Amino acid sequence: MFEDTIVAIATPEGQGGVAMVRLSGSNALNIASLVFKPGFGDVIKSHHAVYGILEWPDGKSDNQTGLEGVIDQVIALPMLGPNSFTGEDTVEFFCHGGVVVSRLVVSACRLAGARPATAGEFSRRAFLQGKMSLDQAEAVADLIHAESDMAARAAIRQLLGGLNTQLSAIEKPLLELLAQLEGGLEFVEEEHAGVNSTQIGRVLSQSMQGITRLLDLAPAGRLLREGIHVVLTGAPNVGKSSLFNQLVGTDRAIVDDEAGTTRDVVTERIVRRGQVFVLHDTAGLRVAPGRVENKGIERTHQAVDQADIVLALSLHSEAKNVSSELLEKPSSAAVISVMTKCDLAVADGSASASVLTSSSTGFGVEELWEKMEESVQKYELDKAISLGVVINERHRFKLENSRLELGQLLEEFSDPDAIPGDEIIGTLLASILSQLGEISGRVFSEQILESVFSRFCVGK
Ligand SMILES: Nc1nc2c(ncn2[C@@H]2O[C@H](COP(=O)(O)OP(=O)(O)O)[C@@H](O)[C@H]2O)c(=O)[nH]1
Ligand SMILES: [Mg+2]
Structure with a gap:
């Protein structure tokens, strides 16, 4: 105490x-x-x-x-x-x-x-007294900050031991292997002290698979914690702000028939079916506008870089999508092509892959929502929630480091003549285990505690 x-x-x-x-x-x-x-x-x-x-x-x-x-x-x-x-x-x-x-x-x-x-000091003490692991303490913070049912469900499951269970399953065989190797080192000089290289290779590959499975859930963790970033882009006047207002259900963004009305990114968070969507209305993409508008366009590109979903808007009458041509950098985001102002004219036949919308009548808005929900299915949010695994940046960094080191070690096993001695394997294993151990706090330093708990609020 x-x-x-x-x-x-x-x-x-x-x-x-x-x-x-x-x-x-x-x-x-x-x-x-x-x-x-x-x-x-x-x-x-x-x-x-x-x-x-x-x-x-x-x-x-x-x-x-x-x-x-x-x-x-x-x-x-x-x-x-x-x-x-x-x-x-x-x-x-x-x-x-x-x-x-x-x-x-x-x-x-x-x-x-x-x-x-101080900030997070109660949780810090709980960790130091062995009441919870570091990832459980982080789950407490996630639970407090959850803005959606899904985020809260994932956090409570992690708090109840979700991530911990997954981590232990990866760490336990490695710890046992290390103990065997170390035990062997003291007494036996013969090769691998009774643990043969096939066995070692198998344990290492299994751990590798486990770590990869967790890393695959990292995007889901980010989406649960931050929400899904949706960026509306398109030429000026195409109807971005109008559609944005339809999607968020309020007159949040200014709508005008003057081109270049929206100059800054306007952001609104909304919860839909238990999931947070962060919508960004942006300045229209066009060439050679004024200085202020140019800055706005720069911000559009930045927003697109961070996007999970890009809504590329074009007018009902346009056969090809002008805005996607003006998006310079490829983004890892899902791009949904949207035709606007469909109340004014029948859309071009080539627009069949697009969602047809009208912000005047509300036509197509529900379908657009469904398309967006579909496009995040690949992130396996349900899996992350049911496992209680919300990978944050800190976890991801440690998992990636350990995967890298494990990969190097496994590579050594690919050539039967070049398999390193027990002592070297032991040292590398210890390093991998220490990376993994920092996620749960089985291994920790003052610096790690500082980085985790300083983000908490006072009183938690
Ligand atoms: N008829 C019709 N007009 C629209 C629709 N959406 C936007 N507008 C009009 O188009 C103009 C530009 O809209 P705005 O949302 O400001 O476009 P932005 O520049 O892309 O943000 C405004 O005068 C809107 O009233 C629509 O679905 N139907
Ligand atoms: Mg606008």
């Missing part, structure tokens, strides 16, 4: 019925008894809520606020370590919500000896 006791508001700031202030650390119960009356009684019952008054510690009422003594009526919930979120002694105070009371409760706890928690 950490010597110092930390305190923070765990609920969001703002008006609400109830707010929660959490104290955690070796002195949590003492500090709580200085501010909470009549206290927990002679024998503290862990996980039993107690009603009482929260007040300033004796002789330390806050003169600035003019409040003497009483701060609020609260419910206090003591949870003795190791059976708490952090694994330490914890007291949670449920006070009235709003911007003032919870802050005063924190101030009183600080006067009684607690210090303010």
